[in-house]
Structure formats: structure tokens, C-alpha cells
Amino acid sequence: MSDERDQTPRRMGIGWMVLSVLLGLGILAVAVKGQDWWQWQGIWPSILTNAGTAVLLASALFVLERRFTGRVIRANRRAVREAAAEVEESLQRRTDELAARIDALQQNVDEQAEEQRVWHHGLVAAMDDATFDNVAAALAEAARLNAIDRGTVRAQANVDPRGIWLDFSYGATFVNSQPVSDNVIRITAYPAGSAHPFSLMSEDWRQDDGIVNVTARVRDRLRQNGYNQPNNRPNWSLALRNVQRALDATLPDDAPIAGPLRRLVGDLAVTDRGIEHLDGRLLIPVADFPAPATSWELHGRDEARSTAWNPARPDGVDEAVWEVATTEARHLVGGVTRLHLGSLDQEMWIPKGIGYNT
Incomplete structure (x- = not known):
């Protein structure tokens, strides 16, 4: 479903690009033939030539922009996927560390209790010297x-x-x-x-x-x-x-x-x-x-x-x-x-x- 949504703007963009190229070429053709056929002189041939060139440049810029945008989007998606993978890996690592600490918790508790037991016996034994x-x-x-x-x-x-x-x-x-x-x-x-x-x-x-x-x-x-x-x-x-x-x-x-x-x-x-x-x-x-x-x-x-x-x-x-x-x-x-x-x-x-x- 998402692929279809992604393809729709792309098809529309290609159609506008083709139309823009045809329009630019048509305007240039009119400017050239106008001089040959109708002997246009003065400002009109220049206006038409500039307009056709502008339309063709716009088409070229459109193509370049699409490629640049595509690269940016792909780069962003790749960066997002890499960041997500890194976050997931970090979370998994922290989860594994937490699980390891939980598994060792009772051992640590037992060790602390044993230290206290030994200390208490030491307190009692020290009373042999009744200071x-x-x-x-x-x-x-x-x-x-x-x-x-x-x-x-x-x-x-x-x-x-x-x-x-x-x-x-x-x-x-x-x-x-x-x-x-x-x-x-x-x-x-x-x-x-x-x-x-x-x-x-x-x-x-x-x-x-x-x-x-x-x-x-x-x-x-x-x-x-x-x-x-x-x-x-x-x-x-x-x-x-x-x-x-x-x-x-x-x-x-x-x-x-x-x-x-x-x-x-x-x-x-x-x-x-x-x-x-x-x-x-x-x-x-x-x-x-x-x-x-x-x-x-x-x-x-x-x-x-x-x-x-x-x-x-x-x-x-x-x-x-x-x-x-x-x-x-x-x-x-x-x-x-x-x-x-x-x-x-x-x-x-x-x-x-x-x-x-x-």
C-alpha cells in the first residue's frame, strides 16, 4: 500500500516533466519558425526564445531536484534505519545487562548476608576481651x-x-x-x-x-x-x-x-x-x-x-x-x-x- 502511494507522485512528476519539455521545445520552435516563415523582427523572437529556454531549464531542474530529493530521502531513510538498529541494539544490550544483574542479585544478597553474619560472630567473639x-x-x-x-x-x-x-x-x-x-x-x-x-x-x-x-x-x-x-x-x-x-x-x-x-x-x-x-x-x-x-x-x-x-x-x-x-x-x-x-x-x-x- 505504501509502495503504491510512493509511485503515484513519481508518475505525476514524470508526466509534468514530459509536458514541460514538450512545451519548452514548442515555444523554441515557434520562435525559430517565426523568424523564418513570418519574418518576425524585434522583441518577440527573443521573448519566445527566453521563455522556451526557461521552460526547458525548469524541466532540467525538476529532474535534478527529483534525483537530489530521492537521494536525500534514501539517505534519511538509511540513517533512520541505522539509528533505529543502533537504538534497538543498545536497548537489547541494556536488557541483557539488566537481566544479568537481576540473575546475580540473589548472589550479591547472599554474599552481603554472609559478610554480616561473619561480622556479628566477630563482634561476639571479641567480647572474650571484655573491653x-x-x-x-x-x-x-x-x-x-x-x-x-x-x-x-x-x-x-x-x-x-x-x-x-x-x-x-x-x-x-x-x-x-x-x-x-x-x-x-x-x-x-x-x-x-x-x-x-x-x-x-x-x-x-x-x-x-x-x-x-x-x-x-x-x-x-x-x-x-x-x-x-x-x-x-x-x-x-x-x-x-x-x-x-x-x-x-x-x-x-x-x-x-x-x-x-x-x-x-x-x-x-x-x-x-x-x-x-x-x-x-x-x-x-x-x-x-x-x-x-x-x-x-x-x-x-x-x-x-x-x-x-x-x-x-x-x-x-x-x-x-x-x-x-x-x-x-x-x-x-x-x-x-x-x-x-x-x-x-x-x-x-x-x-x-x-x-x-x-
């Missing part, structure tokens, strides 16, 4: 990933799991959303036998402070408050080793606990799923926990409302470990009603990785 920087780095990364409950690891600090526990959290103190202290590791003591439902004392481990100095301050505070019994004397090697075990159980991608880890009691982990064993077993799902309790009930302040919960202890689990794990599980996962005190214009402790990252 401020090593402990702070592991706590901050675990808090950032919500691998630990509220950016804090509560570690068993006595051979008796019913004895004293210590919280380790890396962060700063804020007032009106502004930091008013340097980043420190806050160590909070939870002595055994405390009738108070909340912590009694905290000490800050600063970057320029040795851990031995911190332990001395905690020991003095415990004695000042009457907690010098054997089960309230922290074993700091045990406490930091348990912090390391807790982070190793939840921080790396291949860790047995998906997080957030709320408590690690022996080999039992209290999580949002319930009570899990580090070997992967879910011992008590959270759906089997009793009705929510208040902090006062859990600490014997309201015995009439307190609900006893004594789930069967699995084989191979220490009795004291099971007692602490189930008590902590009910308190943390069972929906305890907590009393929140303070306002924005008061000091607030915020772990790094949760409320800020600097």
Missing part, C-alpha cells in the same frame, strides 16, 4: 537489630539462677530529646530477695573506666543496701560470659533465637514465642501462658489476686533454671501491667540503636 569498646559494639548492634529486649541484656551473675542478675545496656541519658551524657554501658543490679519490683541501683561503665573499678562501685552499692549475701555477690566473669552467650544466641543471622531475646536462663530463652530451648525446641508457646499479671502480683504484693503457674518441667532442665525462666516468662511475655513514671522533662535512659545511632 568497653568490644562490649559496647556488640550491644549497640544487637539493639539496632532488635535482637535484645529494649536494647538490654539481663545476665545471670551468680551460680544460683535465683541470685543476683545484672542488666547491660549501651546508651546515653536524654532530657527533652537531647543527650545530656556521653555514651556509656549502664549496669543495673537486680538483687535476689528484693521486695521492690524495679531495679535498686545502676552504675555507668565509661570508656575511660576500667571494668574492675566498675565492679568495685557495684559491690559497694550492694553492701550499702544490705545485699551482701552469697547469692547477691556478682561473679563478673559469669555475668559477662552470659552476656556473650545471650548475644551469640540472637545476634547472628544463623543464631538459634530469632529475637528479641528477653531473658536467657541457662539454655532456656524467653522470647515473644514463649520459652525456647537453644537446641530449637519451643517448650511452652506463649498461647499457653496464664492470664496477665501485674508487677505487684508477681512480687507477692497482692496474694489474693496472684495466680499460681507451675508448668511441668521438661526432662534435663534444672529446677532453679525452670523456676526463674517461667517466672520471667510470665512477667515479660504474659502481658504484665507496668507502671511508667516520668515525663519528657525528666532524665530518660535510651539505648543506642533504638532511639538514636550517634
